[in-house]
Amino acid sequence: MVVALNILLVIVSIALILVVLLQSGKSAGLSGAIAGGAEQIMGKAKARGIDAVLNRVTVILAVCFLVLTIVVAYFSRT
Template sequence: MAIALKILLVIVSIGLILVVLLQSGKSAGLSGSIAGGAEQIMGKTKARGVDALLNRLTVFLAVAFMLLTIVVVYVTH
């Protein structure tokens, strides 16, 4: 049980890192290249939709990360 929770925690952690890196910031890093391509193909509203989706996914993964961390600590001790 504890091993499965730890594996799930690692997967959620990697997902959270990736989603945060894909978000557009002030400098429009990695997400700028992806959203920029989507903006040319699908218009500007689609790029804003991608940013909104990434924001919601970040919140979901952050909450899942916190809850899983608490559960892993509780199960292992």
């Protein structure tokens, strides 16, 4: 059972890393200030939807990671 939990923990860890890397940065810096008008013209609603989904998936994976870590630590103690 501990081996299965460890494998699941590794899978969740890799998924969490990938989802965090897929997210766009919150502060785009100077390039965001210059290109900000173009984004409003072209439409950024789709990207905001994707970012919202990625944020939600990040929270879910982080909670799963935390719970799995505690469970693995508890069962590894014995």
